[in-house]
Amino acid sequence: MTNFTTQIIGIIAGCVTSISMIPQLIKLIKKKEAKDFSYFMIILLLFGVGLWTVYGILKEDLPIIATNCFSFILNLIFLILVIKYKRINKRLET
């Protein structure tokens, strides 16, 4: 396998894992229900993706920086919405 093919596979892998959050975000915005999500999972993910971005910067690897920056932004939006909807869900329950 050539180095070029390997890079392409890496870029596709990065894009697919990054965009995987999009359908979950859409579902969350549509249903406005967030009680099944774990805060701990989202915070660990944010921390991990942030570290990957640092790794990408140190390695000067643009695909790693770009896909992880994008993931970080998506996960941050997800966290904010989960906080918001969890609060609303709780208020409606009581």
Added chain:
Amino acid sequence: MTNFTTQIIGIIAGCVTSISMIPQLIKLIKKKEAKDFSYFMIILLLFGVGLWTVYGILKEDLPIIATNCFSFILNLIFLILVIKYKRINKRLET
């Protein structure tokens, strides 16, 4: 920054993103409620993590292979449990 430090950051980043699924899995097993999760998200994630593993094999990069194999297994368990609990949740609703 030395190459060694960069590698350490990469390994920590891989471990953190891999284990981020564990608190979500624990919450799912405890609460047995899965209706907020998007199948499309889990399937994209499985596909992406699978591609990262192929990338790691091609690059002969053990940390990438190990963390993504681990993620793949966790996500597969997560998918199976989400299918199971979504079915049970639906049956209880009707």
